[in-house]
Amino acid sequence: MKNIIKIVLAIAIFLGTCLVVPTISTDMGNMHYTLNNPQIASNNNDSTLIHKTSPQKNEIINLPVVNIPILMYHDVAPWTKFMTKLSKSLMVQPDEFNAQMDYLEKNNYTTITLKELNLVWEGKMVMPKNPIVLTFDDGDAGVYQYAYPILKKHNFKFVVFLITKFLRFNTNFYMKRSQVKEILNSGLCEAGSHTCDHINLQRASKDFAYYEISQSKKDIEKYLSFDATSFAYPGGRFSDEAIKDLKKNGYNIAVTTIYGFANENQNHLLLKRIRIDGREPISTFIAKLKGY
Numbered sequence: 523m524k525n526i527i528k529i530v531l532a533i534a535i536f537l538g539t540c541l542v543v544p545t546i547s548t549d550m551g552n553m554h555y556t557l558n559n560p561q562i563a564s565n566n567n568d569s570t571l572i573h574k575t576s577p578q579k580n581e582i583i584n585l586p587v588v589n590i591p592i593l594m595y596h597d598v599a600p601w602t603k604f605m606t607k608l609s610k611s612l613m614v615q616p617d618e619f620n621a622q623m624d625y626l627e628k629n630n631y632t633t634i635t636l637k638e639l640n641l642v643w644e645g646k647m648v649m650p651k652n653p654i655v656l657t658f659d660d661g662d663a664g665v666y667q668y669a670y671p672i673l674k675k676h677n678f679k680f681v682v683f684l685i686t687k688f689l690r691f692n693t694n695f696y697m698k699r700s701q702v703k704e705i706l707n708s709g710l711c712e713a714g715s716h717t718c719d720h721i722n723l724q725r726a727s728k729d730f731a732y733y734e735i736s737q738s739k740k741d742i743e744k745y746l747s748f749d750a751t752s753f754a755y756p757g758g759r760f761s762d763e764a765i766k767d768l769k770k771n772g773y774n775i776a777v778t779t780i781y782g783f784a785n786e787n788q789n790h791l792l793l794k795r796i797r798i799d800g801r802e803p804i805s806t807f808i809a810k811l812k813g814y
């Protein structure tokens with residue numbers, strides 16, 4: 523009987539040792555991820571461990587996948603009379619937006635751009651604590667007029683996905699070229715492509731889809747002197763062909779409208795996002811961040 527108990531204890535100790543997540547004792551500066559990230563505990567539905575090689579020490583480190591909220595906004599502006607439900611869903615009012623940014627600041631989120639996220643995934647930058655990405659599709663005028671002052675006040679980084687035909691001519695509905703230049707010069711903003719004409723990439727001819735993907739990158743380079751490496755599919759519509767075209771044109775991150783947290787194990791040209799709806803109360807915003 524004693525022998526049986528000994529054997530059972532030995533097996534239990536052996537299994538316990540195997541199940542312990544490896545303790546990390548390397549220099550934190552060499553690490554790709556930090557383990558004291560509440561996102562891992564609160565949002566990580568994916569228990570997969572990824573193997574990372576420390577660039578300096580060439581060690582294999584098992585670290586949990588970090589789930590990152592990439593928030594999808596469109597416009598930030600006060601509502602007007604006679605707005606449709608759809609318009610309201612796409613437009614977060616400035617006070618609401620400010621409350622959301624206050625929440626992020628109070629809860630120690632660190633905003634990063636998609637270029638930075640790519641650097642982290644390439645092992646060239648350390649993942650900050652509580653990473654979050656703020657994205658704005660279409661380049662609406664309200665991003666400059668209402669969102670930017672609030673983002674600047676919080677010192678928050680963000681990404682704007684531009685419909686680049688609006689860099690060639692001015693309208694009152696979209697940010698003007700000078701305004702985009704100003705937000706880029708702040709150092710807080712990354713410009714990404716949302717095609718030239720906001721086309722449906724699933725329906726466009728092969729040649730036209732390629733043109734929209736490559737020309738929009740050239741437009742951003744020409745008009746803003748910015749190297750766009752991030753892309754948002756207009757209307758969330760992507761295709762295998764579009765993904766190939768993005769790779770050929772030097773994009774390394776693309777975001778969809780598929781709901782969820784992004785992480786390194788996803789196709790980096792098909793990352794999930796969390797849509798923020800202008801009609802939702804702050805409690806829903808918080809719940810979304812917590813993965814409910």
Ligand SMILES: [Zn+2]
Pocket residue numbers: 659660716720756757
């Ligand atoms: Zn769009």
